[in-house]
Amino acid sequence: MRKIKLTKQEKSIEDALLRGEYVSVSRERFAEIAAALEARKKDAVLNIRVNSYDLENIKQKAHKLGVKYQTFISEVLHKVAEA
Numbered sequence: 001m002r003k004i005k006l007t008k009q010e011k012s013i014e015d016a017l018l019r020g021e022y023v024s025v026s027r028e029r030f031a032e033i034a035a036a037l038e039a040r041k042k043d044a045v046l047n048i049r050v051n052s053y054d055l056e057n058i059k060q061k062a063h064k065l066g067v068k069y070q071t072f073i074s075e076v077l078h079k080v081a082e083a
Helices: 008-018 027-039 052-065 069-082
Strands: none
Touching: 052 069
């Protein structure tokens, strides 16, 4: 049998699965989760000029949270839009 080489992220997921960190959900709950993800789908492009100092601070905050800075900006905009 051929051995498949996993990425670090895939290996992390496999290890979590083996530790029992994932649980099954009902079809209804799965549908709710899928609908929520679909509602958050990013389907528009935004080009904006910002101060380089502000952008560097945003990148640092995103890095501390372990997310990409564009994802971080998107989440901040979403929270403002929903408020």
